[in-house]
Amino acid sequence: MDTQPENPVKDKHLLIAVDESDSSRRAVLYVADFLGGFPGFTLTLLSVIPEPEQDFYETEAELKAWIEEKTGTANKLLEHYRTILIQSGFPEDKVRVHVCVGDAKSLSDAILAIRCDLTCCTVVVGRHHKTKTEEFLFGSTSNRLIHEAKNCAVWVVE
Amino acid sequence: MGESDGYSEKELLRMIRKWVPRERVPKRVRIKDTADFFRVDYDDVVVLDKVPYFVRNNEREGRFGIDDEQKFWVKRARNLLTGDVKILKWVFRERFEARIGNLVFDCVRSPQKEARILELVSGKPAFMQGKTVLDTAGNQLRILDYIRGKTLGQVALELGSDHEDYFHNHFPALLAEFMGLTEAIRFLHDHNEKHGDIRRDHIIKDDATGHYRWIDFDFNYRHGESRFGYDLFGLGNVLLFLAGRGDVTTYRLLRERPDVFDRLTEDDVNIVFHNRVNNLKKVYPYVPEKLNRVLMHFAVSAPVYYETTQELLDDLGEL
Numbered sequence: 001m002d003t004q005p006e007n008p009v010k011d012k013h014l015l016i017a018v019d020e021s022d023s024s025r026r027a028v029l030y031v032a033d034f035l036g037g038f039p040g041f042t043l044t045l046l047s048v049i050p051e052p053e054q055d056f057y058e059t060e061a062e063l064k065a066w067i068e069e070k071t072g073t074a075n076k077l078l079e080h081y082r083t084i085l086i087q088s089g090f091p092e093d094k095v096r097v098h099v100c101v102g103d104a105k106s107l108s109d110a111i112l113a114i115r116c117d118l119t120c121c122t123v124v125v126g127r128h129h130k131t132k133t134e135e136f137l138f139g140s141t142s143n144r145l146i147h148e149a150k151n152c153a154v155w156v157v158e
Numbered sequence: 159m160g161e162s163d164g165y166s167e168k169e170l171l172r173m174i175r176k177w178v179p180r181e182r183v184p185k186r187v188r189i190k191d192t193a194d195f196f197r198v199d200y201d202d203v204v205v206l207d208k209v210p211y212f213v214r215n216n217e218r219e220g221r222f223g224i225d226d227e228q229k230f231w232v233k234r235a236r237n238l239l240t241g242d243v244k245i246l247k248w249v250f251r252e253r254f255e256a257r258i259g260n261l262v263f264d265c266v267r268s269p270q271k272e273a274r275i276l277e278l279v280s281g282k283p284a285f286m287q288g289k290t291v292l293d294t295a296g297n298q299l300r301i302l303d304y305i306r307g308k309t310l311g312q313v314a315l316e317l318g319s320d321h322e323d324y325f326h327n328h329f330p331a332l333l334a335e336f337m338g339l340t341e342a343i344r345f346l347h348d349h350n351e352k353h354g355d356i357r358r359d360h361i362i363k364d365d366a367t368g369h370y371r372w373i374d375f376d377f378n379y380r381h382g383e384s385r386f387g388y389d390l391f392g393l394g395n396v397l398l399f400l401a402g403r404g405d406v407t408t409y410r411l412l413r414e415r416p417d418v419f420d421r422l423t424e425d426d427v428n429i430v431f432h433n434r435v436n437n438l439k440k441v442y443p444y445v446p447e448k449l450n451r452v453l454m455h456f457a458v459s460a461p462v463y464y465e466t467t468q469e470l471l472d473d474l475g476e477l
Contacts, residue, residue, distance in 0.1 A: 055268035055378045058251060106383050134261055136429050136456075136463050137391055139384025 011042040011094070015120040017111045018047055020077060023126030027157040028081045031124055036088025043095045044118055045081050047074035048110045050102045067101055074099045108144040115152055124155040165189070165210050170203055173238040174212055193295035195231060195248040204235070204246070206299060207291045211235035211246060234304060245288075247300040249376070256379065258430055264380040265354075269298050272376035275351055276300075284342035286373040305373065307365040310335075311358035314400050321442055324403045332400050335370050337474050340393055342372060344467035347386050354378050356392025358399055390464050391430065394456035398428070398436060401445065401453060406435045415441070425459030432458070448477050 016031055018024035028045070035041050049070045057063040078097035085095045098118075102110040115123050127142050135143070142156045170187045184201040190213075191197075192204045202213045217232040231248040249269035256265045279285035288302035308316075314332060318324025339361060343353055353360075354377035363370050379388050399405055408427065411419040418441050426437035435441060436457035439450040452473045455464055464470045 050382075052264075052380055053378060055271045056253065056264070056266050056380065106385060108383060131261070132458065133259055133430050134382075136460070137258070137261065137384070137387045138263070138382030139387055139465070141383045144383055 009040065011040055012122070013042045013044065013118060013120040014122045014124055015044050015046055015111070015115050015118060016081075016124040017107075018045060018077065018081060018126070020073075021126060021128060023128050023157070025081075025126070027124050027126035027155075028084060030155075030157045032085050032088035032090075036085065036090060038089075041090065041094065043085060043090060044120065045078045045085075045095070045097045046111065046114055047078055047097075047099045048102045048107055048114075049074060049099065050107055071099055071101075106139070106144065107141045108148060111141070111145065112149060115149075120152060122153045122155060123149060124157065127156045127158050165203075165205065170210060170212075170238065173210065177236050177238065177241040178212065191295075192246075192248070192293040192299055193297060198233065203238070206246075206293065206301060210238040211244065211301075212238055213246070217245065243304040243306075245300075245302040245304050247302060249298045249300055266378050267376050268378050269376065271351075271354070271378050272300065273298065275346065275375045278346070278349055278351065279342075282342070282345070283367065283369045284339060284371055285375075286371055305362045305364050305371055307363040309359040310339075310361040310363065310370060310396065311399060313363055314358075315404055318403065321403050322444065325401075325442065325444065329400065329403075333474070333477070336397060336400055337471065339370055339372065339396075340467055340471055340474070343389060343393065344471065346375075347389070347467055350385075352378060352381075352386060352389050353392070354389070356389050356396065358396050361396070384465060386466065387463070390467065390470065391456070393467070393470060394453075394464075395428075395431075398434065398438075398453055398456065401449060402435075402438055402441075406438060406441055407433050408435060409433060411435065411441065425457065427458055429456055429458050429460060446477065448473075452477075 014031065016028060018028060031043065049067065051067065054063060057066070075097070078099065082095050082097055086092055098114065100110065100114065105113070111123060123145060125142050125145060128140070130140060145154050146156065167187050171183065174187065175183050188202050190202040190204055192206065198204060198213055200213060200215060204211050204213060212235060214234040214236065216228040216230055217234060218228050231250070233246045235244050235246045236242070237244055249272065251269060252267040254265055255262050273290045276288050276290070280287065286302055286305060288300050290298050290300055293299050317328040343356070346353055353372060353375050355374055360372060360374045361370050362373055381388065408419065408422065411422070421440055422435065422437070426435055426440060428434040428436050436453045437450065438453060439445045439447065452470070454460060
């Protein structure tokens with residue numbers, strides 16, 4: 001007898017956007033602690049490399065080398081976080097990693113575009129503790145995600 | 159010896175005499191190769207794109223009074239064919255870290271950026287105009303129109319007998335000019351370009367046309383989430399300066415108006431420069447609430463910030 005239901009419940013898909021900061025680490029640990037071991041979740045760990053404008057580089061090759069270096073670092077970081085999540089109880093096949101280059105988009109735009117592509121129901125980020133001056137001059141990704149996200153939840157982990 | 163393009167010394171001296179007062183005409187003319195711009199000096203001639211330019215002084219950074227730093231890579235010169243005064247700018251890439259308070263961020267002086275923007279704003283009166291030529295070594299060199307005139311900051315400081323007179327009789331016209339200048343920055347932003355170094359001495363009132371024009375847009379900064387936040391910060395500083403007829407500092411108030419100083423709170427000052435007062439209504443009660451509200455978007459107490467030039471323009475449009 002086939003025990004599979006005709007319309008199996010789809011996993012909830014969470015997108016965890018990280019960088020090398022402590023706040024990102026806290027976000028990953030929060031998800032591990034909060035959801036680890038529960039069935040029904042798929043996770044994608046995302047690292048967006050904010051591409052600097054060509055103006056900062058003498059040649060295309062210089063820019064390409066910079067991106068390659070950053071991609072290598074991001075992949076290592078994501079693998080490390082993937083291990084943590086698996087150790088917390090998520091099945092290996094349910095924890096994915098994704099690295100992309102942010103082009104001219106802001107980080108939040110890049111994160112939301114990928115959320116849309118992967119149809120994730122929730123975006124998880126850590127909250128960077130920026131000074132008011134820094135937030136004023138250069139913005140805040142978590143704030144912008146909260147304001148711009150549509151059709152999904154945003155978890156900002158303190 | 160540089161690119162002479164067939165100009166004899168005699169011919170060049172004849173042309174120089176046409177445009178330069180007799181006492182300023184040198185006895186001899188040296189044609190210099192622009193590939194080594196540090197050797198190009200006062201009274202030299204450089205030939206670019208077949209046009210001879212008679213080199214005059216180095217330009218200076220204009221904001222800090224008599225101790226201005228000379229820009230050795232920027233020279234004033236006269237086009238010997240037309241008599242027009244031009245700015246010759248040897249361009250180079252320079253990466254550096256800028257610092258605002260404790261905040262450090264990557265910046266670059268980028269020849270490509272300036273060339274891109276010059277092309278984008280060609281024919282637009284709100285921007286400095288110019289073109290790029292290559293010297294004998296293939297290096298980019300900029301030939302820019304020389305804008306004769308005062309900076310917006312200088313203009314503001316010279317108007318009115320006191321702040322109240324200035325504010326009622328001169329500020330409205332300056333505000334209208336500022337809105338036009340902000341529209342010009344919006345044009346850049348709409349094309350995904352930043353100005354990069356917005357400040358009041360980068361706005362010059364062109365004596366020839368009466369138009370205010372943006373200059374010096376070769377800087378770029380590494381932005382974070384907000385691509386144009388630093389440009390907007392610059393616009394806020396210019397607006398605050400215009401509304402206050404100069405920077406209203408806590409130090410100045412403490413000395414000159416201690417009663418006003420005592421009424422200030424830490425929420426009233428600029429979000430970046432904590433010695434500048436943004437809450438001008440506390441200093442000058444006739445400043446309209448709506449204008450003050452715009453200024454307070456750049457204050458420590460601001461709950462939200464402008465993210466686009468359009469948001470700023472919308473609020474200014476309601477004044």
